Amino acid sequence: MNASTHFRRRRQLIGAASALLAMPLMPARAVAAASRKTLVLAGPQASVSFPFLHMIDSGALADVADKVEFRVWSNPDQLRALAIEGTADFIAAPSNVAANLYNRGVPVKLLNISVWGMLWLVSRNPDFKTLADFKGQEIAMPFRADMPDILFSLLSQGQGLDPAKDFRLRYVASPMDAMQLLITRRVDHALLAEPAVSMALRKTQSFPVSIIAPDLYRSVSLQDEWGRVLQREPRIPQAGIVALGQARQDAELLDKVQQAYAASQRWCYENPDDCGKLAASHIEMFIPEAVADAMRVSIPHYATASEARPELEYFYQALLDRQPGLVGGKLPDDGFYA
Numbered sequence: 001m002n003a004s005t006h007f008r009r010r011r012q013l014i015g016a017a018s019a020l021l022a023m024p025l026m027p028a029r030a031v032a033a034a035s036r037k038t039l040v041l042a043g044p045q046a047s048v049s050f051p052f053l054h055m056i057d058s059g060a061l062a063d064v065a066d067k068v069e070f071r072v073w074s075n076p077d078q079l080r081a082l083a084i085e086g087t088a089d090f091i092a093a094p095s096n097v098a099a100n101l102y103n104r105g106v107p108v109k110l111l112n113i114s115v116w117g118m119l120w121l122v123s124r125n126p127d128f129k130t131l132a133d134f135k136g137q138e139i140a141m142p143f144r145a146d147m148p149d150i151l152f153s154l155l156s157q158g159q160g161l162d163p164a165k166d167f168r169l170r171y172v173a174s175p176m177d178a179m180q181l182l183i184t185r186r187v188d189h190a191l192l193a194e195p196a197v198s199m200a201l202r203k204t205q206s207f208p209v210s211i212i213a214p215d216l217y218r219s220v221s222l223q224d225e226w227g228r229v230l231q232r233e234p235r236i237p238q239a240g241i242v243a244l245g246q247a248r249q250d251a252e253l254l255d256k257v258q259q260a261y262a263a264s265q266r267w268c269y270e271n272p273d274d275c276g277k278l279a280a281s282h283i284e285m286f287i288p289e290a291v292a293d294a295m296r297v298s299i300p301h302y303a304t305a306s307e308a309r310p311e312l313e314y315f316y317q318a319l320l321d322r323q324p325g326l327v328g329g330k331l332p333d334d335g336f337y338a
Contacts, residue, residue: 039065042073042082043092045176045283046193047294048115048239050275051264052092053282060260064253070282075173076146083108089247090257094147096326098242099316102336103328109248111258111338113308114265116235116299117223118194119148122182126217131156131225138168140178140190147238148191150326151222154318158229176285182216195286195294202290223299235299237311243338254338262302269300305337
């Protein structure tokens with residue numbers, strides 16, 4: 001290399017170094033955010049998903065991903081597929097499913113429990129006040145062997161009833177299917193999760209459905225039965241948010257999502273009418289007023305996974321004593337709890 005060429009190369013290197021030095025330093029969080037193109041949040045058509053929708057609309061996670069999207073899972077099998085395939089970063093899930101996935105080796109971590117009771121029996125009989133009152137009755141029951149069915153069975157057994165013999169349980173694929181059976185008078189009772197409860201009540205107060213299915217009542221609250229039968233607080237650690245795959249190892253991301261979810265859930269409870277409009281704008285089947293009704297009757301409690309652990313372990317142990325496979329055969333260890 002002659003002197004002229006060497007001189008030109010030296011000037012080029014100095015120039016490049018000077019340009020790099022002149023660039024503003026990018027904080028570590030921005031570097032991490034730039035590498036994450038899309039963050040996927042998934043949840044059911046239920047109140048546990050409403051904070052996700054607000055997080056997206058409010059831009060709460062704009063600094064950690066270029067795009068944040070919401071995907072609906074409609075049944076527990078779809079939820080398990082999302083978790084096993086790793087096609088979502090955070091999933092709203094029933095607490096027993098989260099424990100089951102973890103104990104079966106799926107890389108998940110529980111962030112929080114945000115739903116502490118949203119299951120009600122809806123009935124044509126205004127006088128039914130406890131599960132025992134429904135003895136001998138046909139009840140539409142969504143999600144066989146999953147959360148609604150599990151809790152119904154546990155609480156029935158807790159008051160000396162055999163769910164397989166003392167009731168005629170008509171299993172259906174989803175709460176919405178149970179609601180349709182109810183409002184078309186094909187059953188007189190259904191176990192529903194909010195906001196399907198409030199939607200059924202709203203729909204039957206309006207023409208023409210009111211002619212087909214008049215006089216539905218919000219009957220037994222399973223969370224109240226939990227407190228009465230088991231002599232505990234009338235709340236159930238029912239559902240929360242789970243981090244999947246690589247997301248569960250990113251402590252900063254977990255903290256960001258945890259804080260954003262808690263703030264958005266608080267917003268939903270403080271602004272039920274606006275929450276109803278938000279949910280209906282994302283999920284067509286929702287009635288804004290029914291979502292608002294659902295928020296007003298839900299338990300406004302929030303706990304991180306660690307804070308909820310004592311109540312979760314009581315619930316998990318109750319399931320283990322009856323059907324160990326529901327939580328994967330054992331209590332989850334420390335690695336499950338964020």
